[in-house]
Structures are given as C-alpha cells and as structure tokens.
Amino acid sequence: DGGITQSPKYLFRKEGQNVTLSCEQNLNHDAMYWYRQDPGQGLRLIYYSQIVNDFQKGDIAEGYSVSREKKESFPLTVTSAQKNPTAFYLCASSSPGTGSYEQYFGPGTRLTVT
Amino acid sequence: AQSVTQPDIHITVSEGASLELRCNYSYGATPYLFWYVQSPGQGLQLLLKYFSGDTLVQGIKGFEAEFKRSQSSFNLRKPSVHWSDAAEYFCAVALTGGGNKLTFGTGTQLKVEL
Numbered sequence: 644d645g646g647i648t649q650s651p652k653y654l655f656r657k658e659g660q661n662v663t664l665s666c667e668q669n670l671n672h673d674a675m676y677w678y679r680q681d682p683g684q685g686l687r688l689i690y691y692s693q694i695v696n697d698f699q700k701g702d703i704a705e706g707y708s709v710s711r712e713k714k715e716s717f718p719l720t721v722t723s724a725q726k727n728p729t730a731f732y733l734c735a736s737s738s739p740g741t742g743s744y745e746q747y748f749g750p751g752t753r754l755t756v757t
Numbered sequence: 758a759q760s761v762t763q764p765d766i767h768i769t770v771s772e773g774a775s776l777e778l779r780c781n782y783s784y785g786a787t788p789y790l791f792w793y794v795q796s797p798g799q800g801l802q803l804l805l806k807y808f809s810g811d812t813l814v815q816g817i818k819g820f821e822a823e824f825k826r827s828q829s830s831f832n833l834r835k836p837s838v839h840w841s842d843a844a845e846y847f848c849a850v851a852l853t854g855g856g857n858k859l860t861f862g863t864g865t866q867l868k869v870e871l
Contacts, residue, residue, distance in 0.1 A: 647800075674857050683766070685847060685863040686801075693857070701858075733800055739857035744789045744808075746859055748800035 645670045647749035649734050654754045656728075664719045664752045666734030675717035676735040676746060679703060686733065692717055693739065721754065728756045759784040761850050763862035770838050771870045778833040778865050780848030789851035790831040791859065792822055796844045804846075807831060818842070843869045 647668045656662045668675065674693045678686040688701030692711040706725025711717055717736075721728045731753050735746040760783045770776050782788055789808050793801040805816025812824040822833045831848060848862040 649800075676858075683863060685861040686859075688858060691858060731798075735801075737857055744851040744857055744859075745791060745803055745806055746857075747803070748793075750800045751798070753798070 647734060647736055647747060649732075649749035649752050652750065652752060654752055656754070656756050658756055659723045660756075661723055662721050662728075662754065662756075664721065664732055664734075664754070666717045666719065666749060667715055668717075668734075668736045668747075668749075669715060670736055670738070670747060671714070672736035672738045672747070673714070674737045674739050675711065676737075677701075677707070677709065677717070677719045678733045678735065680731040680733060680751075689719065689732075721756075728754060730754060759788070759850055759852060759860050761848050761860050761862040763846075763848055763865050765865045766863070767866045767868065769868040769870060772840050773837050776833075776835045776838045776842070776867070778846050778848075778867070780831045780833065780862060781829050782831065782848075782850045783829065784850060787826065790822075790824060791849040791851070792816065792820070792831075792833045793847045793849060794818075794844050795847065795864075801847065804833070838867075838869055840869045840871055843867055 650665045676691040677689040690709040692698035708720045733751045734749040737746045762781045791806045792804040795801045807824045845864045847864045849859040852858045
C-alpha cells in the first residue's frame with residue numbers, strides 16, 4: 644500500500660536536546676511538507692520541499708531544520724533553539740507536476756519536551 | 758495574503774441531524790479548495806476538493822460541499838450525521854503557482870450527540 648509513514652508516534656525529549664522526526668513516502672510524490680499543529684491554531688507550515696536537494700522555509704521555520712537527500716524522505720530536526728517545541732507534527736506529500744494540489748498526510752508524531 | 762476562516766470552533770449536532778460547516782476564504786483568484794477530517798491523534802484525511810467546474814462536489818463518507826464565488830465560501834454539508842463523524846474538520850486553500858502550499862483554517866470540532 645502506498646502511503647506516508649512517520650516515526651515514532653510519540654517522542655519525549657529533555658529541553659536542550661535536538662530531535663529528528665522521520666517522514667517517508669512511497670507515493671512517488673515530488674513535494675513534501677512539514678506542519679506543526681497546536682490546539683486551536685490549525686496547521687502551520689514549517690518547511691516544504693518541491694524537489695530533491697531543495698527546500699524552502701514556511702511560516703514558522705525558526706528553530707527547525709530539514710534535509711531532502713532522497714525523494715522518499717524528508718526528516719525534520721527540532722533544534723534546541725525552538726522555544727516551544729511540544730506539539731503534534733504532521734508530514735505531507737503531493738504531486739504538483741500532475742496538476743493535483745491535494746496533500747496526503749502521515750499519521751503524525753507527538754513530541755513532548757520537558 | 759490568502760486566508761481561510763472557519764467561524765465555528767465547536768459544533769454539536771444530534772445523530773441523524775443535518776450538518777453544515779462553514780468556510781470562507783480570502784484570495785484574489787478562484788482558489789483550489791479542500792476539506793480534510795482529522796480523528797484525535799491521527800493525520801488528516803481528504804474528504805473532497807474543488808478545482809473547477811460543477812460548484813457542488815461530492816466527497817467520501819457522504820459529505821458534499823458547495824463553492825459559492827459570490828460569497829467566497831466553500832461550506833461542507835452532510836444530510837444525516839453519524840456518531841462516527843465526530844472529529845475535527847479543516848478547510849484549506851491552495852496557493853496556486855506558489856509551491857503547491859495549502860493554507861488551513863483553524864478547524865471546527867464536531868461533536869455528535871446520540
């Protein structure tokens with residue numbers, strides 16, 4: 644089955660530590676996205692990538708970093724510089740080259756930093 | 758900048774009753790519009806989308822939505838709600854020609870009373 648996987652589902656870290664969230668897709672999609680979700684705020688775009696080895700900042704990129712070395716993978720690192728990292732993180736992908744704008748989402752990773 | 762407004766944060770309906778969730782957007786051109794549903798702790802699932810053509814679109818799970826250009830609205834409807842429809846619903850707009858990004862509303866939490 645094609646889809647997007649995110650691991651782990653729950654992640655706990657101590658303040659001051661960097662942490663990397665995994666996102667893998669086997670949909671052959673060119674574009675991938677990372678969102679942060681907080682209660683009452685909807686989804687906010689952190690970073691997105693339209694092709695391998697290229698990515699752009701979204702609306703709330705500060706304190707985060709990404710890489711896109713493979714088409715299938717788009718890991719997100721939450722650095723110690725992110726002031727309020729506890730949140731639900733969602734990865735998505737899409738295939739803009741087909742003229743289709745819908746995004747497909749993974750199951751999410753809930754990060755708790757104490 | 759484009760924006761999406763979902764004016765109802767919470768809605769409660771009785772099982773079997775009809776449902777309408779409101780969505781308004783602010784965008785200079787005809788946008789690409791989407792409705793997603795999210796169950797607690799899960800990713801988002803696409804319910805339906807509007808790109809062009811017939812302004813009444815059918816989606817999965819018995820949902821439909823109507824695009825009204827004059828009102829800048831894309832309201833989601835269902836004739837008879839089931840208890841399993843309880844979830845959070847997000848309206849989204851695609852930024853065409855701009856990296857295939859989606860702008861999301863803040864969501865409407867639907868509660869279904871038995």
